[in-house]
Amino acid sequence: MSANGEQVISGLEGVLACESSITYLDGLRSILEYRGYNIHDIAETVRFEEIVYLMFEGRLPSADELSEFDRELRDLRQPPVELVRMLELLPSFSHPMAGLRTAVSFLGCQDPEQEEGGREANLLKAKRMVAQFPSVVAAMARVSQGLDVLRPDPELAHAANYLHMLTGKRPDDASTRALDTALNLYAEHELNASTFAVRVVVGTLSDIYSAVVAGVSALKGPLHGGAIDEAMRTIMDVGSVENVRPWVDRALAEKRLLMGFGHRVYKTGDARAPHLRNMVQALAESTGEPRWYEVATAIEDYVRERKGLIANVDYYAAPVLHYLGFPLSLFTNFVASSRVAGWCAHALEQYDHNRLIRPRARYVGQREQRFAPVEAR
Numbered sequence: 509m510s511a512n513g514e515q516v517i518s519g520l521e522g523v524l525a526c527e528s529s530i531t532y533l534d535g536l537r538s539i540l541e542y543r544g545y546n547i548h549d550i551a552e553t554v555r556f557e558e559i560v561y562l563m564f565e566g567r568l569p570s571a572d573e574l575s576e577f578d579r580e581l582r583d584l585r586q587p588p589v590e591l592v593r594m595l596e597l598l599p600s601f602s603h604p605m606a607g608l609r610t611a612v613s614f615l616g617c618q619d620p621e622q623e624e625g626g627r628e629a630n631l632l633k634a635k636r637m638v639a640q641f642p643s644v645v646a647a648m649a650r651v652s653q654g655l656d657v658l659r660p661d662p663e664l665a666h667a668a669n670y671l672h673m674l675t676g677k678r679p680d681d682a683s684t685r686a687l688d689t690a691l692n693l694y695a696e697h698e699l700n701a702s703t704f705a706v707r708v709v710v711g712t713l714s715d716i717y718s719a720v721v722a723g724v725s726a727l728k729g730p731l732h733g734g735a736i737d738e739a740m741r742t743i744m745d746v747g748s749v750e751n752v753r754p755w756v757d758r759a760l761a762e763k764r765l766l767m768g769f770g771h772r773v774y775k776t777g778d779a780r781a782p783h784l785r786n787m788v789q790a791l792a793e794s795t796g797e798p799r800w801y802e803v804a805t806a807i808e809d810y811v812r813e814r815k816g817l818i819a820n821v822d823y824y825a826a827p828v829l830h831y832l833g834f835p836l837s838l839f840t841n842f843v844a845s846s847r848v849a850g851w852c853a854h855a856l857e858q859y860d861h862n863r864l865i866r867p868r869a870r871y872v873g874q875r876e877q878r879f880a881p882v883e884a885r
């Protein structure tokens with residue numbers, strides 16, 4: 509606290525930085541609602557397209573509105589051919605989230621209406637990004653594996669097309685349901701670091717592509733979007749149910765962080781995790797490969813028993829993505845391909861009620877120093 513009573517809130521923890529009508533989050537009671545709809549009612553039942561419509565329009569679509577919205581997204585899916593070529597030019601050592609950040613920036617440059625403001629123009633750009641992120645992530649996955657990049661299949665809805673572009677196969681119902689559920693659960697989470705970064709950029713009245721580039725950049729950090737692949741590495745490293753207790757005991761004795769456990773906001777359970785656990789179980793059954801479900805649940809049970817820590821969204825999303833064929837290196841890119849819906853919803857809300865975001869810093873450096881010209885220092 510400074511002499512005049514001004515307090516610095518480190519990390520802005522607990523600070524209310526804006527009003528929003530997108531997401532209600534109660535970490536103590538483990539409640540997550542999108543536009544007033546409880547996540548438990550929608551996570552495993554609706555398609556991602558419905559969630560995106562809900563984010564952008566503030567209400568769920570009617571059947572006609574949904575089919576019109578679905579058609580629009582299908583028409584916007586194919587990224588410019590130059591973007592795909594640019595992805596092939598990226599050095600193989602470049603970080604996959606750096607590749608995605610570059611791709612979004614490139615996408616913005618390719619749009620002749622990039623500087624067009626106004627709700628309709630921004631809504632179209634938001635839909636374009638939601639439609640094209642999966643195409644870009646799937647293209648990155650295929651380029652990284654030396655495979656041909658595939659075109660979107662206009663016959664398939666969003667999640668099924670994503671899996672088709674990733675694997676080259678038409679997915680079964682269990683895989684499509686699992687991907688829709690994961691997309692629904694990552695779509696939005698109030699004022700997390702990347703969403704705040706998006707709102708800061710929009711607050712300057714910069715364009716929505718620049719704002720989403722900031723969102724991708726913030727999500728790239730290991731304290732935000734980077735835990736999901738580490739969670740899968742943990743499950744793979746443990747490897748078998750018999751190894752769970754010795755592995756966890758050793759990790760705790762060495763005071764290592766268990767990735768995919770704990771949460772800054774949720775203290776009694778991450779509202780999203782049980783739905784992803786259901787999806788891991790369904791995929792274990794549909795693929796006939798129970799191993800990752802068995803190991804993951806055994807780790808969760810033992811970590812709760814030993815430390816009382818909760819499994820967070822990343823913990824069960826990791827084996828879902830692994831079962832679905834996403835390369836480990838692209839798990840955070842997958843999160844971005846869902847969260848882009850929330851970022852754009854916040855961008856639209858910020859444009860509608862904009863005020864430049866410009867906090868102050870408490871100065872703690874030296875003052876009133878005596879100046880001397882360079883030759884006298």
Ligand SMILES: CC(C)(COP(=O)(O)OP(=O)(O)OC[C@H]1O[C@@H](n2cnc3c(N)ncnc32)[C@H](O)[C@@H]1OP(=O)(O)O)[C@@H](O)C(=O)NCCC(=O)NCCS
Pocket residue numbers: 731732735764765766767768769770771772773817820821822
């Ligand atoms: C998410 C996270 C940063 C929240 O941290 P936080 O708010 O400081 O957590 P808490 O205050 O509830 O921690 C309470 C205790 O549990 C420990 N703890 C929290 N998460 C832990 C984890 N994943 N593994 C081991 N111990 C953990 C803390 O070290 C602390 O121990 P102490 O009391 O002995 O100091 C932290 O849980 C974490 O780093 N998790 C792993 C990374 C991850 O999964 N991130 C994705 C989040 S969606």
